[in-house]
Amino acid sequence: MRCLAVAVLLATLVHRADAVPLSAPVKLVAGGAAPQFVRQDVQGHRVDLNAFHGKLVLLDFWASWCAPCIVEIPHLIDLQRRYGLQKFQVIGISMDDSPAALREAMNHFAFNYPVVLGDATFGMLYGGVFWLPKRFLIGPDGKILEIWNGELAPSVLERSLTVALKGH
Amino acid sequence: MRIFSTFFAAILLVPFLACATQAANDSSSIPSAVLIQPAALAAALQNAKETPLILQVGFRALFTQAHIPGAQYAGPTNKEDGIANLKAHVETLPRDQKLVIYCGCCPWVKCPNIAAAYKQLHAMGFSSVEVLYIAGDFGSDWVDKGYPIERGD
Numbered sequence: 001m002r003c004l005a006v007a008v009l010l011a012t013l014v015h016r017a018d019a020v021p022l023s024a025p026v027k028l029v030a031g032g033a034a035p036q037f038v039r040q041d042v043q044g045h046r047v048d049l050n051a052f053h054g055k056l057v058l059l060d061f062w063a064s065w066c067a068p069c070i071v072e073i074p075h076l077i078d079l080q081r082r083y084g085l086q087k088f089q090v091i092g093i094s095m096d097d098s099p100a101a102l103r104e105a106m107n108h109f110a111f112n113y114p115v116v117l118g119d120a121t122f123g124m125l126y127g128g129v130f131w132l133p134k135r136f137l138i139g140p141d142g143k144i145l146e147i148w149n150g151e152l153a154p155s156v157l158e159r160s161l162t163v164a165l166k167g168h
Numbered sequence: 169m170r171i172f173s174t175f176f177a178a179i180l181l182v183p184f185l186a187c188a189t190q191a192a193n194d195s196s197s198i199p200s201a202v203l204i205q206p207a208a209l210a211a212a213l214q215n216a217k218e219t220p221l222i223l224q225v226g227f228r229a230l231f232t233q234a235h236i237p238g239a240q241y242a243g244p245t246n247k248e249d250g251i252a253n254l255k256a257h258v259e260t261l262p263r264d265q266k267l268v269i270y271c272g273c274c275p276w277v278k279c280p281n282i283a284a285a286y287k288q289l290h291a292m293g294f295s296s297v298e299v300l301y302i303a304g305d306f307g308s309d310w311v312d313k314g315y316p317i318e319r320g321d
Contacts, residue, residue: 151278
């Protein structure tokens with residue numbers, strides 16, 4: 001029984017290897033390094049931000065009950081479809097309270113990018129995610145290019161994306 | 169062809185789903201008389217001998233990152249199961265219990281949770297409910313203003 005308890009504890013620690021203590025988050029700014037993370041997506045696949053080094057990455061913090069987030073998902077799917085071959089990757093980070101809450105949204109959309117279940121630790125890692133949607137555009141060198149809070153016009157996002165793709 | 173038709177169906181369907189949700193939970197339906205500004209609540213919490221029961225009706229990750237000291241997590245109330253959770257959370261409270269509810273997940277005019285929570289509490293007969301008016305989000309309007317917070321569950 002003790003061995004099982006130790007094994008469970010170790011598994012928890014390994015799973016939360018990127019956990020940060022709940023002290024004041026460090027505010028992230030454009031030009032700074034995007035914090036590294038390794039998570040599992042909802043299909044159980046490993047999602048390691050470092051594996052996308054060399055690509056433009058868009059982190060999309062969202063939730064299934066967030067209307068502006070939901071409205072923008074088809075646009076993100078479309079961007080992934082059109083720019084994916086040009087070294088662009090969307091990673092969705094759902095801030096839903098549970099996988100069950102997320103499942104319904106997952107069934108509505110044909111996501112063509114990984115979606116991981118976020119939490120407070122992830123939010124703190126990214127400077128405090130206090131509202132949704134929140135997005136980070138990360139350059140191929142791992143540095144944050146832009147941070148957007150709230151609704152984002154598709155044209156604004158696409159313009160930033162195309163400029164960044166040309167620049168790299 | 170199926171992929172494109174599914175994609176375009178989603179494009180057309182999603183705004184209707186979002187709008188339907190938003191209409192039902194319109195924050196502008198909350199009477200202005202029950203709104204309390206962050207500065208006023210922060211001051212009241214510092215000075216009050218008796219603090220109200222504060223309920224956060226946003227999402228757990230937001231609550232855990234930062235919440236008003238002493239607040240309890242009640243969960244997002246934009247869907248039926250969330251409303252049921254809120255009902256269960258307050259069911260045994262006396263109906264004259266002073267309550268303050270807040271969310272802060274997104275700008276006030278877009279919040280899908282706050283109006284639904286207020287309506288539920290009002291329907292249950294709670295007579296002393298105030299709603300924290302968060303114009304932008306909890307981070308900008310409370311945390312960044314230096315008002316007191318707790319972190320964790």
